[in-house]
Amino acid sequence: MFFNFFKKSSSTEVEQTKPLTQNYDDVLKIANFFKGETGVTFDKQTSILKNKVTTFCKHREICSFGELLKSLKQDSVLKQALIDALTTNETFFYREFKQIAQLVDIVKKGGQKVEILCAPSATGEEPYSIAIALLEAGVRAESFKIFGIDINQDAISRAKDGVYKERNVRNLSKEQLSKYFKEENALFILNDSVKSRVEFRVQNIFEPSFKNIGSFDYIFCRNMLIYFDKETKLKAKEILQSLRKNKNQEIFFGHADLF
C-alpha cells in the first residue's frame, strides 16, 4: 500500500507538468517546412528530426508540431532558433586543405586584388583558413577580402568572435598557432590581422537578398549541398554560379557534395 501510494503520486506529478494536448507525431509537416525554408532535407532522418524538434518544443512549452508550425509562420525569432537548432555546423581549420592550396596558387600567380565568398562559413574556420593560407604564402593582407555567410545566426556570431577550441585548430602547426592566435584557458583567440580580412553575414542562400551580395572572383561552397536533395543542389549551384565575376571560374565544392 505504502509503495503504491508513492508510485501513484509521482506519476501524477509528472502528468501535471505536461500540457494535455502534447502531440509530436506529424513530423513530416515540420520536415517540409524546414526544407522549404532552408533547402535542408531530413527525408532519411525523420526520427532524428522528431527527437530534435520534440526537445525544441518542450523547452518552449509548445504542445504540438501543429502549434509549432503555426508559430513559426508568425515569429521570425522562433524560426531562426529552429534553424540554429537543426543545422549542422561541423567544421575545422584547414579542412580539405588541397583546394585552399590550389586557390592560394591561383591568387599568387594572378597578383591582383581578389574577393572570395565562403557560402556557408559556419563558425568561420574555413574563411579564416583561407586568410591564414594566403598570408602564409606572402599575399598582402590588402590584396584579398573574404565574405562568409551562413543561415545559422549562432554560428555567425561565433565566427565573428573568432575563439576556438583545440580540436578546431588541430590541423594548424604550432608556428601558425602562435603567429595567428593568442592561447588563453585552453582556447585559441584569433588575431585581428586575420579577423579583419573576413566579413560575416547571416544569410540564407535561397533568399532573394543573397543575389545582391555582390560578385566574387572565387567561391567556396563546401559541405552544405550534402544536406540538400538533387533538385535543391542544382538550384543552389545555379544561384552560386550567378555570383561569379568570371563565368569560367569553377566553384570549389566539397568532395562529399556530389551532384
Ligand SMILES: C[S@@+](CC[C@H](N)C(=O)[O-])C[C@H]1O[C@@H](n2cnc3c(N)ncnc32)[C@H](O)[C@@H]1O
Ligand atoms: C557542415 S557546415 C560546412 C562549413 C564549411 N563550409 C566546411 O566545409 O567546413 C554546413 C553549413 O551549411 C549551412 N547552411 C545550410 N543551409 C543553408 C542555407 N540555405 N543557406 C546558408 N547556409 C546554409 C549550415 O548552417 C551549416 O553551418
